[in-house]
Amino acid sequence: MSSIPSRILSAKRVLDNQVRALIPDFPFDxxxxxxxxxxxxxxxxxxxxxxxxxxxxxxxxxxxxxxxxxxxxxxxxxxxxxxxxxGGRLYSTAVNDSVPFERGAMRFPLSGQALMHYFSKVRMRDNTEDFPNPGSAAAVSTVVDYADEKYYYEVGNDNFPRPPAFENIEIKFFDEFLEQAPIHFKEMEQAMSAGTIDQAKIKLLWNAILREGWDNLSFHAAMVEQARWPADEINLFGQIGFGTGGWNTDFPNCFLEVLRVLYTGLDINHLLMRDGAxxxxxxxxxxxxxxxxxxxxxxxxxxxxxxxxxxxxxxxxxxxxxxxxxxxxxxxxxxxxxxxxxxxxxxxxxxxxxxxxxxxxxxxxxxxxxxxxxxxxxxxxxxxxxxxxxxxxTHYMQSAKVFAATREPFWTQRGQDGKQLMSITLSDRLTRGTYLVDYSRNPGAYKGSGIFLSYTWNDDSLKFLGDRQDGLPQHGQLCTALLDQVYPGLDLASHFPATDPFVEINWENEPFYLGAFxxxxxxxxxxxxxxxxxxxxxxxxxxxxxxxxxxxxxxxxxxxxxxxxxxxxxxxxxxxxxxxxxxxxxxxxxxxxxxxxxxxxxxxxxxx
Structure with a gap:
């Protein structure tokens, strides 16, 4: 999916209830x-x-x-x-001989029990940490750069609360829209939770959605025709998603794709594999x-x-x-x-x-x-x-990442205003999703720290293709220029190594692949x-x-x-x-x- 949201209000419930990724089309455990x-x-x-x-x-x-x-x-x-x-699209490479650049998959949901079984089997679960999705506790701080306004917040810090508009739109999506017939979100979630798994109920609820013709709705059409949201709320939701990560690059896709991910908890409670995916x-x-x-x-x-x-x-x-x-x-x-x-x-x-x-x-x-x-x-x-x-x-999504190694995880420091020097960042401009990763305490082979300067999906990622060979700044430089505007006085380039800090991938341009997925x-x-x-x-x-x-x-x-x-x-x-x-x-x-x-x-x- 696009910038993966972290459902702040329900993430703990999903974790406590041990929701399993029982795909409703075939809910085999x-x-x-x-x-x-x-x-x-x-x-x-x-x-x-x-x-x-x-x-x-x-x-x-x-x-x-x-x-x-x-x-x-x-x-x-x-x-x-x-x-x-x-490895396929599990593809880890070291930058500056230290920090890993996860070119493909980089965050893995706990609800995916089959995948977790194999991570445990090969002894990778012992060296993990919560992935710093925007708006999650692992992110510490999040900045949303939207419509030329900046919003800073930290989960659990009353000094920097989450903007009410973000929380309200999450409530409106989950507690109102997704509770209407035939979606019945919490009922489906309970049928996928440990101790109350009910495969017959899952099939009954899902087939009712199919019977109502929801296969014919795009994500955007569902928000217009079923949720009946106004354009300004749809646009805000497209950028911040369920309080955090943007979803507007997924608007053309079938709404059933979104429901499967949400029902099964694949969108939240992710792990980062410090050994490399x-x-x-x-x-x-x-x-x-x-x-x-x-x-x-x-x-x-x-x-x-x-x-x-x-x-x-x-x-x-x-x-x-x-x-x-x-x-x-x-x-x-x-x-x-x-x-x-x-x-x-x-x-x-x-x-x-x-x-x-x-x-x-x-x-x-x-x-x-x-x-x-x-x-x-x-x-x-x-x-x-x-x-x-x-x-x-079969329809494929594109994906592009631009990454830079850093000298140190400088973002853990705070400025005079008490805010972190840099945050997990969602922008409606060039970079879209910006992620900060710190392997400095990793007991494994990978060390160091780095920034996914840009992580973007679908046709939005095509902006990093088709460049002229001469006279055009590197994509890393373009992303750095934007982030310096979001964080005045940061001078992001000063935190990069002296030589070759940037690396990127566009799956649309990779041999033997037809895009990301x-x-x-x-x-x-x-x-x-x-x-x-x-x-x-x-x-x-x-x-x-x-x-x-x-x-x-x-x-x-x-x-x-x-x-x-x-x-x-x-x-x-x-x-x-x-x-x-x-x-x-x-x-x-x-x-x-x-x-x-x-x-x-x-x-x-x-x-x-």
Whole structure:
């Protein structure tokens, strides 16, 4: 999402009630499922399939969770990646050999219990701190720069109270608008809270929203047509969100996308991983299951996903999968995969019995056209026509970050007016979201401090693309100029290192990606249902199809690592079913599919 808000008035309630991210479309409790499994593999496969190679495409968190759990069941995951690195959009790099620049995901909600399970498994939960979202206690202080006015406040400090207008608009949104029928926010939240989880209630409430046709509303349309807010309140809300973070870059997206995040508590109570976010997939890649106290079958105790991937003929981390062809029974079945080696330039066609595909799904569609009509026909049977339509209409969000290392966390000092020298900052101008991070007390490898000078989303991030090569200041300099105007006398540049302080990323411009993440537009519920359900319903008319989509593209919560992890678990459940004579693991997502599956709009008698 865009600048993530911190719901000041309800964040503690969500934390105390242990709200779980039970996505209302399919409210399977992945966190409880993993806890119930303990150290045991997630499924049991028939012994004759031990060592069976499975191609896993993509080395992000979805690919690594899928490969790690497949290895523990006794399969042979062969993981390939094009970019040359492990992590996907969990991507941490050191600036000035000290402070990490989190290029991708950087804040992780506690309600995402499946993701937290893996952070705990690889021992990253022991080195975390609350992420300093604007308006949160971890931020200490927040400045909102809006309509040429500046507002400074600190949570819990009566000397610098939160502006009443900000608090009032949060109350109006949560306690008035979101409590109306059919949303019933607190009732849904209770049904997702530990001790009162009610999956049937979640489905009942959510299907009522679908039945009322809310899939056809954008976020902005919902505020105009349903909340009936005036333009000035919508504009203020778009900048400060639920009292803090702006949401106006999300206004074109479907309102259901917003509701999913709010219901599940994904928008608040975030952790910062001081070891660097990409350590999660890296540790799953490099370390054996025994190192995490996990059981596994067939493989030696010291086996790793990295070692198994070395079976690939070439560098597995420089392979671009350009075509996947389903083979007929008389061709031996399985899949023929065209891999392009980005180091040697060589193409090779390899066969695998199963493929788990985790990258942006529209890449899969784009490569269908590389070999003309022959290539298009070869890939046609990989998905149904309806599933291909869903792939082709997947909508992606952009994202850009501009970062600078600092000599010290100077913002902890206070001026003569008692205010911090600098704050987490939300602006309606160039920078949009500005975040301050301090690793100086980190016991791990990363040290130092830095500033996300700008963190912005959707088409707003495009302003950092298309620059001329000569005669234009760096984006870091442009952001610094604005922040110096917000904080007179600060002289922000004096706090930067003497050389090369700036680094940035724009996911619209990254090789092998199509932007930052998927985000559905109004009217795209059915497309999303088809993509998510593919793991269960298959693409070849059988319940044990060997081609499986995973990753946050096919999840109901694009942009959240929780969705990447849970869809990887779906893929693992499908592999366990495929290699156990069609019998699904007890208690898994396939076993609970029928009562929880996403509703087809055609079955709900939608009101128009």
């Amino acid at each position: 992945y966190g409880q499922y993993l806890a119930d499994k303990g150290p045991a593999p997630l499924g049991r496969i028939q012994p004759q399939h031990h060592g069976q190679q499975v191609l896993v495409v993509g080395a992000g968190v979805a690919g690594l969770v899928a490969a790690y759990e497949a290895m523990r069941m006794g399969l042979h995951p062969v993981l390939v990646e094009a970019s040359g690195r492990i 990409d350590q999660l997939p890296l540790r799953l890649w490099q370390q054996p299951a025994a190192a995490f106290g996990d059981d596994s079958v067939f493989w030696p105790q010291n086996m790793t996903v990295e070692e198994l991937a070395s079976a690939f003929p070439g560098n597995p981390l420089r392979q671009e999968v350009r075509q996947i062809k389903r083979l007929a029974a008389d061709e031996g079945g399985g899949f023929e995969v065209l891999c392009h080696d980005l180091q040697s330039g060589r193409d090779q066609r390899l066969r695998y019995a199963s493929v788990v595909y985790t990258p942006h799904v529209r890449i899969l569609d784009k490569f269908r056209y590389m070999n003309g009509v022959e290539g298009l026909e070869a890939s046609r049977s990989l998905l149904t026509q309806q599933q291909w339509e869903a792939v082709m209409y 998927k985000m559905n537009l109004p009217g795209q519920y059915e497309y999303q249902r088809l993509l998510f359900s593919q793991f269960k319903e298959g693409s070849d008319g059988s319940a044990v199809d060997g081609f499986i989509l995973a990753g946050d593209d096919v999840s109901w919560t694009g942009g959240w690592a929780e969705g990447a992890v849970t869809t990887a678990l779906n893929a693992v459940d499908k592999l366990a079913t495929r290699y156990n004579n069609g019998f699904s693991p007890e208690g898994g997502p396939i076993a609970q599919w029928d009562p929880l599956k996403p509703a087809a709009l055609a079955d709900l008698q939608i009101k128009r």
